Amino acid sequence: MISSTSKMELTAADQATLTGGRGAGAQLAMRLIVRVAEATRAPRLIDITWAHVGSSYNNGQANIDFAEKLIELSTRVTVPTTLTSCSLNLQRLADSEPADRKASLRLIELYEQMGCRPTMTCAPYHVRAEPKPGEHVAWTESSAVVYANSILGARTNAYVEFLDMCAAITGRVPDTGLHRTENRRATVVVELERLPATWLADDRFFQVLGFLIGRTVGNEVPAIVGLPLTTRTEQLRAIGSAGAASGSLKLFHAVGITPEAPTLEEASQGRVPRTRMCPGSGELRAAAEQLGASDGGEVGAVCLGTPHFSLAEFEQLMPLLEGVHVRKGVRFYVSTSDHVLGQVEDHGWLDLLRAAGVAPVTGRCTYYAPLVAGCDGRVVTNSAKWAYYAAGGLGSRPTFASLEDCVRAAVSGRIASDTEFWADGG
Amino acid sequence: MAAEVMRVTDVLLGGECRAETLVLEEPLSFWGGLDPKSGRIVDEHHPQCGECVAGRILVMPGTRGSTSSPGALVDALQLGNGPAAVILPQPDVTILVAAMIAGELYDTELPVLVVDGDDYRRLRSGQQLAIANADVRNADEP
Numbered sequence: 050m051i052s053s054t055s056k057m058e059l060t061a062a063d064q065a066t067l068t069g070g071r072g073a074g075a076q077l078a079m080r081l082i083v084r085v086a087e088a089t090r091a092p093r094l095i096d097i098t099w100a101h102v103g104s105s106y107n108n109g110q111a112n113i114d115f116a117e118k119l120i121e122l123s124t125r126v127t128v129p130t131t132l133t134s135c136s137l138n139l140q141r142l143a144d145s146e147p148a149d150r151k152a153s154l155r156l157i158e159l160y161e162q163m164g165c166r167p168t169m170t171c172a173p174y175h176v177r178a179e180p181k182p183g184e185h186v187a188w189t190e191s192s193a194v195v196y197a198n199s200i201l202g203a204r205t206n207a208y209v210e211f212l213d214m215c216a217a218i219t220g221r222v223p224d225t226g227l228h229r230t231e232n233r234r235a236t237v238v239v240e241l242e243r244l245p246a247t248w249l250a251d252d253r254f255f256q257v258l259g260f261l262i263g264r265t266v267g268n269e270v271p272a273i274v275g276l277p278l279t280t281r282t283e284q285l286r287a288i289g290s291a292g293a294a295s296g297s298l299k300l301f302h303a304v305g306i307t308p309e310a311p312t313l314e315e316a317s318q319g320r321v322p323r324t325r326m327c328p329g330s331g332e333l334r335a336a337a338e339q340l341g342a343s344d345g346g347e348v349g350a351v352c353l354g355t356p357h358f359s360l361a362e363f364e365q366l367m368p369l370l371e372g373v374h375v376r377k378g379v380r381f382y383v384s385t386s387d388h389v390l391g392q393v394e395d396h397g398w399l400d401l402l403r404a405a406g407v408a409p410v411t412g413r414c415t416y417y418a419p420l421v422a423g424c425d426g427r428v429v430t431n432s433a434k435w436a437y438y439a440a441g442g443l444g445s446r447p448t449f450a451s452l453e454d455c456v457r458a459a460v461s462g463r464i465a466s467d468t469e470f471w472a473d474g475g
Numbered sequence: 476m477a478a479e480v481m482r483v484t485d486v487l488l489g490g491e492c493r494a495e496t497l498v499l500e501e502p503l504s505f506w507g508g509l510d511p512k513s514g515r516i517v518d519e520h521h522p523q524c525g526e527c528v529a530g531r532i533l534v535m536p537g538t539r540g541s542t543s544s545p546g547a548l549v550d551a552l553q554l555g556n557g558p559a560a561v562i563l564p565q566p567d568v569t570i571l572v573a574a575m576i577a578g579e580l581y582d583t584e585l586p587v588l589v590v591d592g593d594d595y596r597r598l599r600s601g602q603q604l605a606i607a608n609a610d611v612r613n614a615d616e617p
Contacts, residue, residue: 081575088487088566109511111549114580209545209569211576297539 057087063094066219074124078215085212086223095185095224100126100217101173103133103189104210105160107153115211116159119218126217130165131173132157133190134357138420139169139387139412165217169412170386172357174201182308185228187216191297192356192434195289198300200282202308204228207299227300233309234318235302237266238325241275245330245473249277253337253451253470255284256291256433261328261336262301263292269323272302272316280306283361290356291433334471340436343450345466348458349426351375352415352447354384355435360392362452367398369456375406376462382420384410406459415439429464431455481611482591487563487571488578489608490586494559497531498600499523504540505547505573514556532606533558534598538569545573552577552585560586560606564595 065071066079086094104112135153137145145153157167168176171190174197180186182202188194189208197203206226208216216222226232239262241249248254262271273288285303292298302310310316353366366383375381383402385393390411393399402409415421416439421428429448430436436449448464458464500522503509508518514529528551538544548570551557557577561570566589574585586606605614 077579081572084488084575085568085571088485088571089568108506108546109550110553111546111576111580114553115576118580209572211545211549212568212572 074122078218091223091225094221099186100130101188104214126164127220130217131168176388189213191293192290235272235316255287259288259291263296294434343467347426349424350380350421355432358385370405485589487587490584492559499535502539511550529556548573
């Protein structure tokens with residue numbers, strides 16, 4: 050048993066929780082929060098407004114026992130809490146292995162009982178009003194963490210399973226890491242110079258840039274200078290999710306674009322960033338090749354939606370599907386949340402998607418235990434994160450291409466080559 | 476270095492044990508990197524892939540990767556395939572959370588200590604260490 054006393058300065062309310070005044074479940078959660086705060090030298094605990102939890106994922110017996118124990122102790126969350134993706138395709142439950150299906154559904158039910166919303170998505174910012182700049186949240190899922198910090202200007206560390214739920218139960222987290230202003234300043238400048246203009250206008254570039262930055266900057270906070278002011282949210286999201294996959298990117302600034310970076314000086318909080326990197330076209334081309342930039346070939350499957358496809362991305366996809374049909378034998382998956390798929394349906398697009406031969410997948414991602422394992426031909430994706438993670442699970446290198454080429458490949462059975470695009474900007 | 480006492484800078488979680496060290500040269504992601512059913516490191520890219528952590532004092536630079544990482548360590552501890560203790564050069568939240576959750580759920584004990592950097596770098600696999608909370612000493616036969 051871990052002690053219920055702390056050397057840290059706690060509020061009367063925290064102290065009451067720690068000594069069991071709010072029940073044994075809240076006490077357990079507060080013990081963890083306080084111990085982590087002490088270990089990370091946090092001066093205090095702070096309030097959060099939203100927890101995004103991954104403890105509900107059926108990773109093993111510990112997840113089930115943890116949830117059962119909390120239920121047994123009549124525990125409930127005290128802040129709005131969303132659940133991250135699960136291992137099930139909620140559109141086709143029958144596809145999953147029976148033992149995993151049973152355990153996963155049980156876990157979702159237990160977390161619902163504790164007051165969590167069964168959102169089952171890695172993109173929680175799609176399912177309720179986004180947190181405001183400066184707002185403290187406690188999120189799990191690397192792509193969501195970097196999105197919250199960088200694009201929304203909200204503040205979160207990457208919360209590991211169990212700890213995320215303890216934050217949801219107590220509504221409190223240690224005031225450390227990216228919750229603190231001084232740790233959010235840019236320490237590396239990434240200057241984009243002399244790159245082909247066609248790259249800076251193309252979704253593929255943002256995926257590859259994120260992949261390269263993530264691999265290079267370690268735990269530093271990069272400020273990117275030179276992105277076009279027209280850069281869209283989805284393109285920023287690509288930088289973040291690719292960088293969180295290839296490295297451990299949790300926060301980046303895009304000068305002139307993201308909330309904490311009106312200028313480079315503000316992004317670096319008036320100090321001089323330690324290092325400067327200037328990725329050349331050669332480095333970006335090499336990174337694209339490493340990710341699996343298309344050199345043409347037969348296609349077996351197309352996977353979109355890592356992280357979960359947004360409504361804006363569906364808006365981009367729908368016109369490409371007009372009047373075409375996915376070729377027989379080619380599988381075409383788009384992963385998203387039930388929530389966004391509901392919006393897709395409201396727009397009248399769901400029937401069109403299905404009519405075109407596209408299979409929406411909700412709840413899970415397609416890169417682990419890939420839905421596409423063993424298919425004939427290449428697996429094509431527009432997501433660097435997907436390409437990076439699926440390589441292991443597929444046993445062969447995925448192909449990375451643009452959204453437009455992904456759709457053309459699904460229709461024709463052949464993926465076009467990107468060699469020219471990456472050689473000179475097309 | 477018989478009976479040498481190490482400089483412990485932080486006891487993340489106290490406890491006692493006496494066991495043989497296993498030094499990991501790189502951070503490990505427990506998720507996908509540790510098989511709880513055998514206690515073996517299964518991450519093919521890890522230099523200590525194939526080594527078994529069960530009953531060893533795990534000396535490691537920290538964790539990396541997935542935010543779901545603690546679960547596999549908790550499962551290993553519950554199955555009796557977890558390490559006897561963990562020695563780190565800096566605090567690691569994933570390991571602390573795993574150790575605490577395993578304690579809450581299964582009454583296991585996993586001491587987690589942070590030691591001074593120079594002492595950390597001197598540790599080699601196969602050393603016998605005796606841990607009693609903040610007291611860590613070499614217990615090799617003289």
